Amino acid sequence: MASEQSTTAILDRLIGFASMSSESNLDIVQWIENYLSQHGVASRRIPDRSGRKASLLATIGPLDRPGVVLSAHTDVVPVAGQDWSSPPFVATMRDGRIVGRGATDMKGFIACALAHVPQFKASATATPIHLALSYDEEVGCLGAPDLVAEVAANPVRPALCIVGEPTGLAVGYAHKGKVARRVVVTGRGGHSALPHRAANAVIAAARIAAALEDMAQQVARHGARHQAFDPPYTTIHVGSLHGGTALNFVPDRATLEFEIRYTPGTDVAAMLRQADATIDAERGRLKAQAPEAAIVVEDMASYPALMTEAASPAVTAVQRLANGGSGATTLSFGTEAGLYAQTGIPTVVCGPGDIARAHKADEWVGMDELAAADAMMRRLAAELGKPAEEWIGR
Numbered sequence: 001m002a003s004e005q006s007t008t009a010i011l012d013r014l015i016g017f018a019s020m021s022s023e024s025n026l027d028i029v030q031w032i033e034n035y036l037s038q039h040g041v042a043s044r045r046i047p048d049r050s051g052r053k054a055s056l057l058a059t060i061g062p063l064d065r066p067g068v069v070l071s072a073h074t075d076v077v078p079v080a081g082q083d084w085s086s087p088p089f090v091a092t093m094r095d096g097r098i099v100g101r102g103a104t105d106m107k108g109f110i111a112c113a114l115a116h117v118p119q120f121k122a123s124a125t126a127t128p129i130h131l132a133l134s135y136d137e138e139v140g141c142l143g144a145p146d147l148v149a150e151v152a153a154n155p156v157r158p159a160l161c162i163v164g165e166p167t168g169l170a171v172g173y174a175h176k177g178k179v180a181r182r183v184v185v186t187g188r189g190g191h192s193a194l195p196h197r198a199a200n201a202v203i204a205a206a207r208i209a210a211a212l213e214d215m216a217q218q219v220a221r222h223g224a225r226h227q228a229f230d231p232p233y234t235t236i237h238v239g240s241l242h243g244g245t246a247l248n249f250v251p252d253r254a255t256l257e258f259e260i261r262y263t264p265g266t267d268v269a270a271m272l273r274q275a276d277a278t279i280d281a282e283r284g285r286l287k288a289q290a291p292e293a294a295i296v297v298e299d300m301a302s303y304p305a306l307m308t309e310a311a312s313p314a315v316t317a318v319q320r321l322a323n324g325g326s327g328a329t330t331l332s333f334g335t336e337a338g339l340y341a342q343t344g345i346p347t348v349v350c351g352p353g354d355i356a357r358a359h360k361a362d363e364w365v366g367m368d369e370l371a372a373a374d375a376m377m378r379r380l381a382a383e384l385g386k387p388a389e390e391w392i393g394r
């Protein structure tokens, strides 16, 4: 049996892995695997196709009882171009804070969970804990679907999932969903003096961008309202448009990226069909000028919205674990929670730190915040001797 390690000692190790989404995460996964096995906990990798990345799933306690999923991502965002006052992949303690990439998003939560593995082991006789650690969350929740499918394939569905993204231990019960797409336009180039013999890809992309903005205005004015969100409606945003190399040349290529952030209950498939219809019309126009022209739409990333009832037993139970915390709230940012909720697992977002500090230079988490999350883990451990239906309800 390994000796217990403190949350801060574990966080120190975790920050040391530069597990940016662009890199393999196998070294941090291996460290966590070893840590778990030192505590007698078996874990299983769910690899991606390249073999460079893996999610990790471990269950502590009885497999045939409804349990609690503690969900987190192992990847962090890049640090390039940021002005850090200490090395980002070295946990640096100052003024009651731990500074380092991932401190708040979201290795602090992983450290709290791992530090309590011994307590979970000792107490999880009736409610098991499932540790579910994903990769590539920061680039569009790419790793989570396979992991969530594994969790959901459990013969007994978990009673609760806590996604430990930084909420200051408030219980996040809802957030918008997102779909991001890239539109690649191929026209026909030519001398700008002879535009009638060419097919201008930039104009096609610009027309699509304008149509998407019209859609956005329409939705903002007439779409469904969800007052818990800011803004209280679904948004469509064109974030980039590139094309053209020189004024005297008709551009033969342009790319455009857009996203839809939708309120729960929105028929996003219908919105995408509307966007596709616009793109189809533009493709037809372009092909009439140049038969070889093409417009290809690529999926970049997507995750579903989260909409757990604010008054549901899951929210109440996690508020109790967080000692009241800062109450129940909607979130302005997306998480993997919608994926878990989609499988029917009651899911909330609750973890230490503040999303406002994420992705920035000198990202930090407070020692007091970690202590509060540790207390939450202790309260959780204290419940695990009881069946989930007794302390969570359904």
Ligand SMILES: [Zn+2]
Residues within 6 Å of the ligand: 073, 105, 106, 137, 165
């Ligand atoms: Zn995160």
